[in-house]
Amino acid sequence: MSDVVLHLLTIVGVLAAALTIAAGLIWGERRLLALWQDRYGPNRVGPFGLLQVVADIIKIFTKEDWIPPFADRAVFVLAPGIVFAAGLMVFAILPVTPGIAVVRLNVGVLYFLAISSLGAYGVVLAGWSSSSKYSLLGGMRAAAQVLTYEVFMGLSLMGVVMIAGSFDLGRIVEAQKNLWFCVPQFFGLLVFFMAGLAEAHRSPFDLPESDSELVAGYHSEYSGMKFGMFFVGEYLSITVISALIATLFFGGWLGPVLPPVVWFMLKTFVFIGGFILMRATLPRPRYDQLMALGWKLLLPLTLLNLLITGAIVLAAR
Amino acid sequence: MAVIYIDNRPYTVKDGQNLLQACLGLGFDVPYFCWHPALGSVGACRQCAVKQFKDEHDTRGKIVMSCMTPAADGVRISIDDPEVREFRASVIEWMMINHPHDCPVCDEGGECHLQDMTVMTGHVHREYNFPKRTFRNQNLGPLVNHEMNRCIHCYRCVRFYRQYAGGRDFDALAAHDHVYFGRSEDGVLENEFSGNLVEVCPTGVFTDKTLKRHYSRKWDLQTAPSICVHCGLGCNTIAGSRYGQLRRIRNRYNGEVNGYFLCDRGRYGYEFVTGDSRIEQPLARPERSAALERVARGEALQRAASFLRDRGRVIGIGSPRASLEANYALRRLVGPDRFYLGVSTEDYRMTAAALKILQAGPARSPSLKEVRMADAALVLGEDVTNTAPVLALALRQLVHPKADAAAKTFDLPSWSDAAIRELVQDEKESLFLATPAHTKLEDAACQTYHAAPDNLARLGFAVAHRIDPASPAVPDLAEEVDRLAEEIAAALVSAKRPLIVSGTGCCSEAMLQAAANVAWALCRRGNPALLSLVLPEANSIGLGLMGGGDLQSAFQALREERADTVVVLENDLYRRESAAAVDAALQLAKHVILIDHTRHAMAEKADLILPAATFAEESGTLVNSEGRAQRYYQVLLPKASVQPSWRWLGLLNEPASGTADEELFKLDGILADIAGELPQFRPILEIAPPSGFRMMGQKVPRQSPRSSGRTAIDAKENVSEPKPPEDPDSPLAFSMEGDEGLPPPALIPRFWAPGWNSDQAVNKFQAEIGGALRSGDPGKRLIEPQVGAQPDFFQTVPTVFEPHDGRLLLVPLYHIFGSEPLSALSRGIAELTSGRYVALHPADAAAQKIAEGDTVQLELDGISLELPVKIAASLPPGVAGLPSGLPGMEHVALPSWCTVTTILQTPPLAPPQNGEGVGGGVGAQS
Amino acid sequence: MLSILKGIWVILSHTFRRRVTVQYPDVQPIMPPRYRGRIVLTRDPSGAERCVACYLCSAVCPVECIALQAAEDEHGRRYPEFFRINFSRCIFCGFCEDACPTYAIQLTPDFEMGEYVRQNLVYEKEHLLISGPGKYPGYDFYRMAGVAIGGKDKGEAENEEPPVDVRSLMP
Structure with missing residues (x-):
């Protein structure tokens, strides 16, 4: 009985933490970007502007939620839900500490890859159902981009899996007791980070929304809370990818002195910061450059990485 | 066709043009000032310079003035040559030396030819830092504003005013760089085309004084x-x-x-469109004796509907100053047999006669362009300067026979204005005027004849008889009149494009018949004679083509109790028939509905007044005296309840028919309806x-x-x-x-x-x-002559005019300012409107010891008028002139016989009434 | 690749830079004198209205937020009968000031024009007209123009000769 209660508490806790972090990022991203641009960012509502999050939430809930008359209603409503849900579902497998995880799947990595591809559906459907040329273009781009980078993302993780000998994220963390995988799998980390940017369609790889050419891409026609779900869904993806980088390459909860939860959170926040730093620094490439980068650089790189890792693992056996 | 080379590219242009015309026609931007397409070339301003080359090997070329150089076959020029560009920029710079820094306060700014040309030549910076020349301005009357500082001395104004429009009181004065364009002293510009100075002047010397107020x-x-x-x-x-x-x-x-x-x-x-007398609200009186009060639009329509309930007893009175659409809408409302044209019996007869002459005869009614192209003209009985002013301007431009010949003898192109004027000198063109009294066109005419209307008609018949003996001979013709007739006949016969002008001005049908006889006689001889008949109002011909009864028959219908409700469309009946007749008729009507835009005497008799739109607030069609139907368009939105008459009439028609035809509330719908119902108007669908x-x-x-x-x-x-x-x-x-x-x-x-x-x-x-x-x-002619037809000549020649014992024949005299009621409401025009008067021949005046300025009593047909006297030597003895339609004048059916008695003698040298010397009529003779 | 890393480093280094934001309204900014804020109509050195109602400002206005009507006093001096700027449309581009041939219309550094009611953003002449010459103290258009106005006859402007005597034939 207490097992069930504990389990439920874990679920609620992870869910609450994920949503809080995602919502907090609304404020956090703006503050960080401002910091790097020598500005203040939101600093008027509450201490350090923290209550800006509350203001934004109130605003987004009370805004007119407009469904264009030319949209495919059912799909239009469903799409942001898919994005949002797919973002949340990955949190289930994250091993926050040896004890805290919603579920310990022995195919955790595969599960993550599967669910994150599901998120692409939301974006494609949103673009399609809006019946607007900008949205459709955004949706198409999202589909192609996510499919492409899915490949490298999967491949880049295989090195980690090979060394750890398991798909279970907990086991992978434990395998890093002596050496974090960021060292032997440096190229894997690099590719995974870039693929993560593309998966979350974060700038510089935010071509599906690229506001300067497609207005707002697949969510041009969205407003109110439906737009809010896309918005928060994006922050959820950032959080998930950051947490996974911490888990897969930087030893997850492992670390001296401080308790494991703190280590895990700390690492995750650093990588979230990294994501925002990328946005603050890099301009958006052209669409063909994005695809070329994927197929011409990242694919050979991952394959090479895989080959060498495989060879070393074989040799070490 | 000639091929000219501009910057080494060949272009085909029409023969007989100058280079400037040709270049502008081809779309090149060549700056110019003194040249004007209607005034020709004088080569004064040196602005239109281009470089001409001898042949394709010539690289030096020479600078020529394009307006003075014929665009002959093979001419090679350059517009873009750097030297000639610099030349043009220097000319502008030199003109701008004394041009003041006035653009922000200058009314010409934004539509200034000088501004355009300065920008075109690229002169953007003034280097001249020395004092500028200044002039004092003159007060040129209420229409034209004068600001002489701005003058660039292109001479366009004097060329237009003196040579084109025949004005005498304006000239280039003083010498060298003091040349001053103005009058010898302040005063109203006498010429009735002075307003064109505003458009002719390339800069802001002459601007629109009425525009200045707003x-x-x-x-x-x-x-x-x-x-x-x-x-x-x-x-x-x-x-x-x-x-x-x-x-x-x-x-x-x-x-x-x-x-x-x-x-x-x-x-x-x-x-008048923005004047105080505009009707802007529906007005109604609860009962006959009550005063008019404002009512809402809906209520006005309801009242109208109740007045019109018994549709069989409603008659409609149209108007020759309302559009075709409005008149048709009224005709549709009341039915064709209860639609009356709203003109007096005389006007009705004259219009019908004119229409018949133009439609059944072989003589074509000319456009004004054809008038300008004519080479001999006879004006019979019409004071065109005052009844159809632009026609008078066109008559001044008759092709001079000498100019025509010179073109061949001296190889002088027709645009070479100065050369042709030098050649012609003071010789008059073949323009013959036969009018009751002096007219302002006389200085351009080679012969003038003043006589009573009947004698004028006799002259016409005599001319026709001279041309074609088949036309009736004129008995008892005085010898000098016969000589004149012979001279006129000879001039008309020898002309290539002879023109006869007459009109309804004398209210004499015989005059129209005489004019028709002359034109038809010429046509029989194979001369393509043109016959221009002047009709008084904007849509006289249109209304004549539509058909309907005259005003007297409308009154008849009321008297015979065939009708008890009258709808009057944009018409002041008191200007058409005597006050007594109108009062008597309207007394019989139970309800009078007036649809008009301007208050006049009829407002006192109307039970309901619906505010109509003026020409500026509605779109519609008018047919001019040439027979040309032309569309005018709404330019501004009327005040709340004002709407076009035809739309009011459509609304009035609605409840009875029960079928609301949306299309009939739109111009296109009503046009289609007119064209369908009245085939003579079918071309109106194509005019726009x-x-x-x-x-x-x-x-x-x-x-x-x-x-x-x-x-x-x-x-x-x-x-x-x-x-x-x-x-x-x-x-x-x-x-x-x-x-x-x-x-x-x-x-x-x-x-x-x-x-x-x-x-x-x-x-x-x-x-x-x-x-x-x-x-x-634009515009489509609705009437065409029967080419080749040989209609019978009119046979009734009037007898010689003889003064009755002690009674004078009163004929109408017209004033460009005042005789037309709408324009007379405008401020500038009102200032120039002549006062009331009666004009007497000196002999008639002397017989009764009447002097200029005395007040006399006129007795005619039970009407008596008290008027000051003007002595007019040009009037024939036994004939007196009464200004037509001046504000405040009662309607008098003219011509008619009257007696004159002195009631007040003024001391000699009493100042004349205001406006003397301007409006025209006999007052303007010098 | 190196440039990307360099870029990241530069951005990161900004973490420790001073922030440039001025904390308005806690801190009032000092606007440069040619800042394009609230529009005023000025007067010439003699205290008369400078505007001659030439319509150039309204013509050049890209959002068409200036409307006026010209009028003339009995001595020939032009002035605007009414002059209206709809500041709810104004984009403060300053074209009107550029176009003004008399230095009458000027933009000032005052930008605090917020209103709760949009209608209050419509300024009439009495709201626009100030009592001084603004940025250009000495200029008087009518001293340069050729027209005569009350107090300045023909030939009395700068760089003008006295009016020509038309009746003289002397060279």
Whole structure:
């Protein structure tokens, strides 16, 4: 009985933490970007502007939620839900500490890859159902981009899996007791980070929304809370990818002195910061450059990485 | 066709042009000042310089003035040559030396030819730092403003005023760099075309004084193509409005009609639209004796519906100053047999006679362009300067036989103005005037004849008999009249394009018949004679073609109790019939509904007044005295309940028929209905594109792309600007949005082209400079002659006029300012309107010891009038002149016999009434 | 690749830079004198209205938020009968000031024009007209122009000769 209660508490806790972090990022991203641009960012509502999050939430809930008359209603409503849900579902497998995880799947990595591809559906459907040329273009781009980078993302993780000998994220963390995988799998980390940017369609790889050419891409026609779900869904993806980088390459909860939860959170926040730093620094490439980068650089790189890792693992056996 | 080379490219141009004309016609921008397509070339300003080369090997070339160089076959020129560009820029710089820094306060700014040319030549910086020359201005009357500092001495004004329009009181004065364009002293410009100085002057020396009171820049004016309503010629105008108010009238070039010029009545008569006497609200009186009070639109319609319940007892009285659409809508409301034209019996008879002569005879009614091209003319009984002023201007331009011959003998091109004038000297053109009294056209005529109307008609019959003996001979003809007839006949027969002008001015049918006989006699001889008949009002011919009874038969219907309700359309019946007759008739009517835009005597008799739109607030069609149907367009939105008469009449018709035909509330619908019902009007569908016409999917904008203040004009009332109003009647839009391409000629809302902000931009709208507009001049003729027909000559020759014992024949005299009621309400025109008077021959006056300025009593047909006397030596003895239609004058059916008795003798040298020497009539003789 | 890393480093280094934001309204900014804020109509050195109602400002205004009507006093001096700027449309581009031939219309550094009611953003002449010459103290258009106005006859402007005597034939 207490097992069930504990389990439920874990679920609620992870869910609450994920949503809080995602919502907090609304404020956090703006503050960080401002910091790097020598500005203040939101600093008027509450201490350090923290209550800006509350203001934004109130605003987004009370805004007119407009469904264009030319949209495919059912799909239009469903799409942001898919994005949002797919973002949340990955949190289930994250091993926050040896004890805290919603579920310990022995195919955790595969599960993550599967669910994150599901998120692409939301974006494609949103673009399609809006019946607007900008949205459709955004949706198409999202589909192609996510499919492409899915490949490298999967491949880049295989090195980690090979060394750890398991798909279970907990086991992978434990395998890093002596050496974090960021060292032997440096190229894997690099590719995974870039693929993560593309998966979350974060700038510089935010071509599906690229506001300067497609207005707002697949969510041009969205407003109110439906737009809010896309918005928060994006922050959820950032959080998930950051947490996974911490888990897969930087030893997850492992670390001296401080308790494991703190280590895990700390690492995750650093990588979230990294994501925002990328946005603050890099301009958006052209669409063909994005695809070329994927197929011409990242694919050979991952394959090479895989080959060498495989060879070393074989040799070490 | 000649091939000329401009900057080494060959172009084909028409023969007989000068290089400037040719270049402008080809679309090149060559700057110019003194040249004007209607005034010809004098080569005074040196601005249109181009470089001419001997042949393709000549690289040096020489600078020539393009306006003075024929565009002969093989001519090679360069417009772009650096040396000639610099030459043109220097000329402008030199002209600008004394030009003041006035543009911001100058009314010409924004449509200034000098500004355009300065920009075109690239002179952008003044290096002259020395004192500027200044002049004092003159007060030239209420119409034209004078600011002499701005003059660049191109001489266009004097050339137009003296040579083209025949004015004498304005000239180039003083010498060397003090040359001053003005009068010898302050005073009103006497010529009735003085307003054209505003358009002729390339800069702001002459500007529109009436516009100055409510000034707006050209780019801010909401403009639409319009038609002048102040006489029967139908000159094309551009009406401009701003802030919902009519601001000015400008000339709209129509090669077939008015060309480049308007008369002052047409240009300045517009202010009645915004005058105090406008009717802006429906007015009704609860009962006959009560006063008029304002009622709401709905209530007015309800009352009208109750008045019109018994449709069989309603008669409609139309008006020759209302549009074809309005008259037709009235005719539809009351039925064709209860529709009356609203003109006096005499006018009715005269119009019918004129129409019959033009439709059944072989003589063509000429357009004004054809008048300008004629080479001999006889004016019979009509004071055209005052009844159809632009026709008088056209008659001044008759081709001089000597000029024609000179073109062949000396190889002088027709545009070489100075050379031809030098050749012609003071010789008069073949213009013969036969009028009851002095007219202002006389200085241009080679022979003048003043006589009583019957004697004038006799002269006409005599001329016809001289030309073709088959026409009736005139018995008891005085010898000198016979000699004159012979001379006129000889001139007309030898002319290639002879022209006869007559009209309804003398109210003499015999006169029209005499004119017809002359024209037909010429036609029989194979001379293609033109017969121009002047009709008094803007839509006289249109109404005549529509058909209906005269005013007396309408009164008859009331007297015979066939009707008890009268709908009067835009008509002051007190100007048509005697007050007694109108009063008696209206007394019999149970209900009188008046639809009009301006208050007049009829308002006192109406039970219900519906506010109609003026020409500026509605779109419609008018038929001019040539028989040309022309469309005019709404230029501004009327005040709340004002709407076009035809729309009011459509609304009145609605409850009875029960079937609301939406289309009939739109102009296109009513036009289609007219064309379907009355086949003679079928061409009116083609005079302008229908309301559905679009250019590149857009309407033609009434506002220029630079129109300003859209988001501020109405902001005082409401900061959210309203949607621009829609116009269901025309392809013109009340906004600046729309296609900026070249609209069809009937829809040209303004003349503007890139780099050409002044009216000279008309060059870009013409297929050939000074010729027709691109895609043809607008308007469609509704009447055509029976070519080759040989109708019987009119046989009734009037007997010699003899004064009755002690009684004088009273004939109407016309005044350009005052005889037309609407323009007389305009401020500028009102100032120039002559006072009431009666004109007497000195002998008649002496017989009764009457002196100038005495007040006399006129007795005629039970009417007695007290009027001051003017002595007019030009009147024939036994004939007295009464000014027609002056404000405050009672209607008198003329001509009629009267007796004169002195009631008040004034001491000698009493100052004459105001306005003497201007309006025309006999008062203007010098 | 190196440039990307360099870029990241530069951005990161900004973490420790001073922030440039001025904390308005806690701190009032000092606007440069040619800042384009609230529009005023100025007067010439003699205290008369400078505006001659030439319509150039309204013509050049890209949002068409200026409307006026010209009038003339009995001595020939032009002035605007009404002059209206709809500041709810104004984009403070300053074209009107550029176009003004008399230095009458000027933009000032005052930008605090917020209103709760949009209608209050419509300024009439009495709201726009100030009592001084603004940025250009000495200029008087009518001293340069050729027209005569009250107090300045023909030939009395700068660089003008006295009026020509038309009746003289002397060279």
